Amino acid sequence: MTARRVVITGIGVLAPGGVGAKEFWSLLSEGRTATRRISFFNPAPFRSQIAAEIAFTPEAHGLSQQEIRRTDRAAQLAMVATAEAVADSGLELDEVAPHRVGVAIGSAVGATMGLEQEYRVVSNDGRLDLVDHEYAVPHLYNHLVPSSFAAEVAWKVGAEGPATVISTGCTSGLDSVGYACELIREGSVDVMIAGATDAPISPITVACFDAIKATSPRNDDPEHASRPFDRTRNGFVLGEGSAVFVMEELESARRRNADIYAEVAGFASRCNAFHMTGLRPDGREMAEAIRVAMGEARIDAEDIDYINAHGSGTKQNDRHETAAFKRELGQHAYRTPVSSIKSMVGHSLGAIGSIEIAASVLAIKNNVVPPTANLEHPDPECDLDYVPRIAREWRTGTVLSVGSGFGGFQSAMVLTEPDRRAS
Known part of the structure; x- marks a missing residue:
């Protein structure tokens, strides 16, 4: 039996310096950098005070107030990237049996920003040893459990097949797409919404990487701080973002005359x-x-x-x-x-x-x-x-x-x- 071949037919990207795949590619092809001084909070106490942030507001990208209320920034990035990928693919998901559509989302640190924010609230900025849970948002459980990312994406597209979060550290975004590919190849699904998301630019993350001196302290020149393969490099620069793909079986994509980007x-x-x-x-x-x-x-x-x-x-x-x-x-x-x-x-x-x-x-x-x-x-x-x-x-x-x-x-x-x- 010939193995089913898997292709990418839709792309959605939210990355520093470029919201949307077109803007993302423009930044890369022009060799521009999006690393700057952190603006999400005052980074002055930290060794590394730089990051690559996204100019992103969920309201501007069509998320409802209810969606915003119950989700962390990382989930919001994934939801918006998913919408772009599905639109880009031209696939009418309501014409595909829901149980034949699956979701695989990678994330290393889950709802970091939401959890840190809520801890600050319930602990009164760390002053309380015994936190007061009554001050927490009603949807705190969604922040605690990273599987909520896959659930949000599945709800967004009406997917009733396998829905999974892959968390293997910094390889999560590769591994989630690899896992999605295997589900299509084995015939468990026909379509996968797959990719990854993380929004880790928060004091706790910066402090953790400061402790092991993994991030660059080149605070006086943030635009040129990330220097892979350069002998003057001194650590990575933290970023955030999401990329999501529509993945399909090759022959099915051809039958609907899809614009195929690449084969996995x-x-x-x-x-x-x-x-x-x-x-x-x-x-x-x-x-x-x-x-x-x-x-x-x-x-x-x-x-x-x-x-x-x-x-x-x-x-x-x-x-x-x-x-x-x-x-x-x-x-x-x-x-x-x-x-x-x-x-x-x-x-x-x-x-x-x-x-x-x-x-x-x-x-x-x-x-x-x-x-x-x-x-x-x-x-x-x-x-x-x-x-x-x-x-x-x-x-x-x-x-x-x-x-x-x-x-x-x-x-x-x-x-x-x-x-x-x-x-």
Whole structure:
């Protein structure tokens, strides 16, 4: 029996510097950065005072007052991204059996902003040891349980199939799309609404990353603070965002003459079982995920046209994945453009994997490789072609997108032009 092939037919993106897929791609292709001083709260007490925020108000994007009242910002981002993806796909969901439509949403930190805000209220800004629950919003439970994200999206589109939240740290956005792909391939559903969302820019998150010195303290120059693969880098820049996709079985999409962006040709995930935050320098586990994803896609190293790197801007990550690319792609790694969009939109934790999938798919559509902004002083230990500062016109029929997350998670996905692979 021939395996069902899975394609992306709709994209919705809310990212720093660009609400909507069109604005998002404009930012990337122009090499602009959206990293600025934090405005959501006073960041003065913190070591790192910068982030990549979205100019987003839920009312302006059609959410009702009731939806706004009961949801955290991360859920709101996902709901708006879902609406854009469904409209972009041209799919009439009311013509699909509801139980054949599923939802998979990735998130690393859930309703961080809502939970922190409510804790401040019930504890009277931390003054009370015994909090007073009567001051909490009626829908606090929705903030506590991340599964509410999948439920909100499912309600939004009338999906009655599987509805799941995938939470695997910073690979959540890749893993949720990989999981959605498997559900379609096995025949459990015909359509998946899949992607990821996170809105972590809050004092508690900033404090946590400050404690382990993972984020950049380059507060005097926030626009140029995110510097993946640059020898002057000193940590990542926190971000927020959401990207959601409409995914369908290939032949079904063709029958309705859908505009197909790309095929999800291969996916794999591994764990290094090594350290909560540390990475082995040889990149073996990421290389293994890449190998399995390429095998599933039935491609060789020479078929990879572009690598969308995790590229967080920490020394151990940049060197780890550089080693992984060399380990698995061999000499072809030196001929393949690699770039990190975190240089422009920051690191939105669980959401970034899906946002990077969106960037990869749009790179395929436009035959353009987005740049690694702020790459001025290449790290000699990172000696591949990282497309510094300026986007490049390039044949991008097959893209490898990778992610790495706390806990030792390593994920890889191969995306191809819809007609590039043989049936």
